[in-house]
Amino acid sequence: MLQEFLHQTKRILQVAKKPDMDEYLNVAKVTGIGIIIIGVIGFIITLISSFLVPT
Template identity: 45%
Template sequence: MSKYIQKLKSFIKQCRRILTIASKPSKEEYMEYTKVITIGVLLLGAIGFILYAIFSFI
């Protein structure tokens, strides 16, 4: 039982360390991430649509 309590304490300590290091992104960073993700999703969607169109005509 003590072993599990020790693991739990260690996990909580690691979580606290991560939360103190992490910071909330600024509005500019958030907008940049949003643009990059949107471009990636659109690019993958376009590639998927093109492949679908090519294989549906074959």
């Protein structure tokens, strides 16, 4: 069982490669856009709930 795990780990490390700068920047942009979208949705929900439920 341990030998099988080590064999699979070795295979993954051989197939994996370090991303180049363009690929890294694309992933960073998509991640940033996703975080911003989730934040805006949360802000809109907060605004709507503050108007609907008076404090």
